[in-house]
Amino acid sequence: MLLRLDGRPCGQAIIWYDQYDPEAPLARQLARAANSSFWECWTTRQIGMTPAEPAPSQIPSASVAVCTRERPDDLKRCLDGLLAMTGQPSILVVDNAPKTDATRQLVAQYPSVRYVVEPKPGLDHARNTALDQAEGEIIAFTDDDAVPDPDWFSCLLRNFDDPLVMAAAGLTMALELESDAQVAFQRLGGFGRGFQRVIYDAVVVDPFDSWKAGAGVNFAVRRAATDAVGRFDPALGAGTAAHAGDETDFFRRLLAAGYKIAYDPQALNWHRHRRSMEELEQQIYAYECGSFAILTKALLFERNPRAVMRLVRWLRQQIPALVRERRRAADNGLPFSIPVAQARGASAGPAGYFRARRQARQA
Amino acid sequence: MPSSADSPMISVVIPSHNRQALLAQVLDALAAQIPQTPAFEVVVVLDGCRDGSPAMLAGRSDPFSITVVELPGTGPAKARNAGVAKATGRLLLFLDDDVIPTDRLVSAHAEAHEANPGAAVLGPYPPEPVASGERFRLDARRWWTSHFEEVAAPGHRFTYRDLLTGNLSMSRELWDEVGGLDPQFAKAREDWELGVRLMEHGAPFIYAPQALGWHQEHLTTTPNGALRRAKEEGRSDALMALKHPRFVRLHAAPRQLRKRSWSGRLRRILLPRLGLMDRPVMAAGPPLLRLVERLGLGGLRRWLDRQLRLYCYQRGSIEALGRHFATFGTGSSAEAPPPLLEIDLAEGIERAEAMLAEQRPVAVRLHHRGYEIAALPYSPAAEPWDARHLRAYLTHPHTLRKLAPILAASQFGGDPADWNGLAPLHMIGVTDFIAQLHESQRQWRRSVER
Structure with missing residues (x-):
């Protein structure tokens, strides 16, 4: 269970359905099961302090890119979520090496969403196409099987005030915990990277551990990053023989070159974990x-x-x-x-x- | 330039040492200040410049007058004093020759003085955002960035260590009252030492975020320079302890050298005799660090870096203290413990703030019906505690950990002792991802077991 204070995600509590005691006050039960970041936010709030939030001097121009492959049902939920966000960015769907016409037909129902095909298979081919085609200085990436929270996009963008921040990543929680496999994945850590905002650089984290800074399901990059360290490596990522590692490698190169990556748990989205x-x-x-x-x-x-x-x-x-x-x-x-x-x-x-x-x- | 009788006439004092191109950029930025900026003059102190800076200055035509003072290379403390001697303004604004002002810098300093007469106004000069993957650069950048973040945080309690001369202003009157910079701190810590006397004088420190300059640190600090500076810092810290006995205990070098371990003993014997080694160590250190870094041995590089800096620092300190360095500071200093104010937080946080504002104590013990929450510590040459410091201090993780059970008991019911046992409370303030991951896994395990 995600705990929010004043609308801000601040921690989690884990309670099974059958453990909930309807007699006892809910707030107390949640507090007993809450984690440290909740307690930090809550106590700070009780003292009458507000947590230091980044207040950007200006919001950069930006858009959202969704790389997808043959998952029209998930993509529909994702697009509905994107269109329900506060502040509407332009949205680009990159259809990666499609076998059927389903994705094209689905996107056709959303007049404000642009559609491009990237025939070369591989997630990083699709990401590079998104960099070419998407508008704006910042491009946010999400997966087709994820749904953003209403403030996801604006919270990602607020991290880019420092010109050395070349990428920002957010918190991803489980959209559903129906099957044992989904629970098991969430138990192993899921895609979340904690509830604390951290600015990563090569001092805080070894560039080879760049996966700690964020996951491919929820991040944004500055277009200028490709001038600094090059594009995504098309030999990495889902759909290639290397299977994964796409954004991790990109983050690694950014950190090694001396840039920073912001992890901001307020930039929240929800991911449908694999079911089997x-x-x-x-x-x-x-x-x-x-x-x-x-x-x-x-x-x-x-x-x-x-x-x-x-x-x-x-x-x-x-x-x-x-x-x-x-x-x-x-x-x-x-x-x-x-x-x-x-x-x-x-x-x-x-x-x-x-x-x-x-x-x-x-x- | 408009100059009415009641507007402050500002003197910008810039000491410079062989940085012609940067100095020209600083002057260009001063020429491009916003139109509302009050009139100012510039005093440039060329300290041992052999790179054609005088000719560059002579060839400029700026909307302000430039006074040039030439010195043979006496270090920044004397240079700034000499600059002030030639300055005519009522307000002195010190800039370093590698700090490029933004267009509001001068006016922001002037406004801060109008709002706070008699204050020392500190402007930020974080490193210019230029990326470098080199560990030395990353570390240096981190130090500067986090320093200005701390000073900018709401409820920050100022100490003498916040006073840096790269972007600082004060009235001529205040400068004369405290006596300017002490020239014996020729190459390091002259700013902190001035900070000590300003604090003793009771001058408030004001942080002016708009008075922003960009520090061209990536062009002017080098690994070799850092080792030379470490030695100067060792020397100056020793001089500081000699001049202000309150700082004897804070001077780390004699304490490090008194350690009873074998390495402490070895250092005690060898370091005073190693004078001839200083130059070779300082020359060989940085290339060695680079080699280790290139081999990917991060841990070894960190250790070596620390040892090199320690060596230089202790050598500097030994040179200043002479033969009795190891016994320095061991004598009985019959300093009375500072008076302690007791505050019971159970009476409410507003009441505590009112007490702080009224009494301005140097040290405080905070408790909740006798249960100790925190000590607001005494520190030399720091602002006395005030109401605005309290809540910020309470949000330190170690204080939050003690407050949380008390607040939870009053909010959710039960006894503070019940809540005190909660494991997550002891992890408040942990930002490391792996630690949070383990916490989450413990949470899952607990929920399954129940």
């Missing part, structure tokens, strides 16, 4: 595959010795985790083993990246 355990396992596999594709890229194509240190650190954590898994099944109620899925993904990463590069060149 098979999809969840595939997702965990894909993340590790993408992260090893990035390591491969850094080591062989950028000659960055940090990648070796990262690999050593990964082995030091992963081998004990695998051993632990062998000895006793983990208590997370999953039908598969996370460390094994990760190890499989990791070993597929380097070859996947080479294949994806070849595909990207041929396309």
